Amino acid sequence: MKEYSETHFQWDQFRIDKTILPSSGESRKELTPRVMKIAGESTEQWHERIFRFIKMLSDDGYISNYNQVAFLFRSVAKKETQELANYLESKGIPVYSPRSKMFFEREEIMAAIGVLLAIFGDYSDELVDRPEEYLEMLTDYYDRCLDIAEQLMDDDEDLEDWVSYREDELDNLVGNTDYAFTQLLYQMFSFDYFRKIIDTDLSSGVADQRAIRNLAILTNVLAKYEANENVDVISDVKKDQIVSKLFETYFRFLFGSNHGGGGIEEYQDESEYAPSGCVSFMTVHQSKGMEFPIVITDSLYDRPTDDNQGVLEQVYDAYSHRKPFEPTDRIKFFDFWRRYYVAYSRAEELLILTTPIRTRGAWPMPGKMFKEAFNDLEDYYDHHYSFEEFDFKPVKASDLKQSYAFTSDISKYERCSVEYKMFRELGFSEIRVGSTLFGSLVHQTIEDIHDAILRDEVSSIPDNLETWFDNNYQGLVLSEHSYLAPKSRNAALKHVKNYFENSEDLWKNIRKAEVQLSYPMEDFILNGQVDMIKGKGDTVEIVDFKTGDRPEPGDESLINYEKQLQVYARLVEVKENVTVSKLKLYYPSDQENPIIEFEKNSQQIDSIIEEFTDVVHKIEKKEFNQRTTNYSVCRECDMRFYCNRIKPK
Incomplete structure (x- = not known):
């Protein structure tokens, strides 16, 4: 029996042994990847070294596209991961990280929210001065959004005039507007800052598309709010209620979720796992089944954690007569090393372990699970490596039709x-229009007629037709967030009856x-x-x-x-x-x-x-x-x- 060690993993008899042996470096004809490390004595130095390494690969022609490099993390939502992404982007290296939950921090989103707040000027002035503790983080965010909006209006007199026009209109509103929040956002798209984003050439790569795709997400966020609250116009009676509910309840929920998990994620293209022009930031779990020429693995603070299943585990222990396949005290180690087996085996040519060195605090880096292996690796910055022996292939394109x-x-x-x-x-x-709803309503009810005919239930149609029509209308109102005037609704029903009867x-x-x-x-x-x-x-x-x-x-x-x-x-x-x-x-x-x-x-x-x-x-x-x-x-x-x-x- 092998001696068991937490940091020297052994599958023993519980799984087929999986061992990753790095290339010796003597010949790139070997099938296994070369392994090295990049460390930093501080976070700042670590950022700089990661950037210089990727820039060298690109400038010297070793890679032809940034998407040949993938970073794998335990979580892409952690502050350290987002700081690295921001640093690389500030240096001109685009990062594709759809699950990083940075949606609300993107300038285009803050600009749009800021302009909306400026339109409701009396409300926003009061909001940012509110003393409630539960709003503190949100009002700080809105303050920053308003600063961006003010700068945009300083640079664009037409935008400033439009915001002032809408603000006066809403302050003195009597009756209803003919728009709600989503329509206001679409109106913003006529002004220079947003127009340049909408002008984006979609053939230019995902990094350049992020702003326009985030605005698309924002239209869906606002439309969802309007549908949930049955808002299709802004009225003088409900204006204060729907505005405060949007900014203090709906956005607060999404904003809080965004910082605590489960919130809004940025655009991701499921058909293209490594978009052209970007380095990919993804979780180890996301990377399953993928391969990249160069993989850089971080999260070397990670450690095994108990998977506490609570009641389910108690039930299993009480009623299952089968012995556990793996010792329960070792399952967390097995799961931990499976995760990093996945991470390390994503690299086709070059695997790099990386971390800023941190010896103090609750999370030293590298942690004890990685420390010995990490220390044994050669650091790129301590040796003069030649990458001439490498042939970093392009990322395989999706072959899905x-x-x-x-x-x-x-x-x-x-x-x-x-x-x-x-x-x-x-x-x-x-924003659906009545003609779309009218056509869908007629079409769906005719489908119901056809279904009854195919069931040989023609005689039942006259008694059920209006019920089908009403049910379809209610469903479409909810899904399309639109309504028909009684005259139009009666016309639609007449079309359906005419079809069946004549x-x-x-x-x-x-x-x-x-x-x-x-x-x-x-x-x-x-x-x-x-x-x-x-x-x-x-x-x-x-x-x-x-x-x-x-x-x-x-x-x-x-x-x-x-x-x-x-x-x-x-x-x-x-x-x-x-x-x-x-x-x-x-x-x-x-x-x-x-x-x-x-x-x-x-x-x-x-x-x-x-x-x-x-x-x-x-x-x-x-x-x-x-x-x-x-x-x-x-x-x-x-x-x-x-x-x-x-x-x-």
């Missing part, structure tokens, strides 16, 4: 690439409804959904339902709908092993002639798919600079202020 849908990708991009960039690519929260020829032979379609291309997947497949035998028709006014022949939207249906025909034929004979659009708003019909054109489908493929390639190249020339589209778009299609007053 992305999916693109006709309506949410192809059509949206062709309508306006700026709109696509903001709401589809970046995920800004759209279009039996269309729905009586329904075969399938809401059919998901997928077509694998060479480098992406094309998705779609057809509302109805109808017919018997091997020949069918496909039907797509459209709300709004029936377009005139030659209308651009009609041409695009026909293209979409032509490709749907191909996808349906492949999926269902049938022949599609007819393509139909159905407009519930047109009671006299609701159907537009097309013949399938097999010769055109291949060229249409090529056309759609070109659109996808533009999306993947992040070509988002083409604005729509159809100003009716702009009237319903939240980006109309940024695009200068309407002034924010």
Whole structure:
């Protein structure tokens, strides 16, 4: 039996032995990575040495991209980790650290919150002077936000005038505004500081995108508050209540969570674990399954901790007759070393252990678990290393095929690439408009009718139709944070009833409804959904339902709908092993002639798919600079202020 030691780990008989042996350095043909250390006699020296090392790798051409370097930590939310990230960024080395919980400390977020506070000037003046202890940290933060906003207004007279205009309007408010907090944020995007952020070229790498993506997150944060509190406008009656609740309750909760765990995280791209142009800061747990040419492991203060499961552990001890596989007094050591086995085995070529040296205090560094191994390593700064023997390969690109849908990708991009960039690519929260809610309500209730028909329950539809309609409306109000006037709601219900009562020829032979379609291309997947497949035998028709006014022949939207249906025909034929004979659009708003019909054109489908493929390639190249020339589209778009299609007053 081997002698057991906490700091000299042995798996014994409890697991297959895992041993990492560093390269001898004699030949880089060896499969194991070279191991060294970087230490610092102080935190400041440690920061400087880490920076100089990475800069040397880049300047001397040993790495071609900062993403070839990954830092692994026990936690990226610790103060020491964030200070290192800030130092590297101040020296021009971008850091990708989505779980560092630094969202509220980013300048663009503080600027936006500061401008919002300035708009509610009387409230913010009172807030920052409040003596309550529970608000102390928050009011200090808001004070800093206001300082940033004041500087922006000093630099931009138009912004200052707009803030003053809104402040006067809200101070003297009688009745309601036609906006709430999210809309105020969108109006800010017309001014220089925010416009430069929104102008970001998305092909430039994730580091340069952080500010615009953080603003996208902020629109979602504000929209969520408005949805939770049923706020769609600011009224003179509820103004004080909803403003104080936003800044003192909602933001205080998020801000506190951000500093104590579980709060808002910055953007992260799940499809690209090492974004171009950045060194990655991630937890050891996040790094599972990943590999990097160079791995720098910190957190050498770490030590095993008991995993106290409380009641569950007591139940297991009392009722389980199986002996534990691992001795309970050693489980915490086994778990500890498993974690660092993961960390050390992420390195393909070079593994570096790093820490500032700290001999005093509760957390000496390196701690006893690492001290002996760390001391045995050669320090990069004590030796003259040549990296000529290394061949640091580029980080492997993701080979996952992305999916693109006709309506949410192809059509949206062709309508306006700026709109696509903001709401589809970046995920800004759209402030839903009534026409969107109207169409969704009609569409969902027609889906309910189709489901009943497919269940052979046609006779039950008249008794249930209004209930389905009301339930769908309530669900959409909650999800889209929008409402319909009674007249519009009655019109939507009339469309649905008209369809059921007067279009039996269309729905009586329904075969399938809401059919998901997928077509694998060479480098992406094309998705779609057809509302109805109808017919018997091997020949069918496909039907797509459209709300709004029936377009005139030659209308651009009609041409695009026909293209979409032509490709749907191909996808349906492949999926269902049938022949599609007819393509139909159905407009519930047109009671006299609701159907537009097309013949399938097999010769055109291949060229249409090529056309759609070109659109996808533009999306993947992040070509988002083409604005729509159809100003009716702009009237319903939240980006109309940024695009200068309407002034924010």
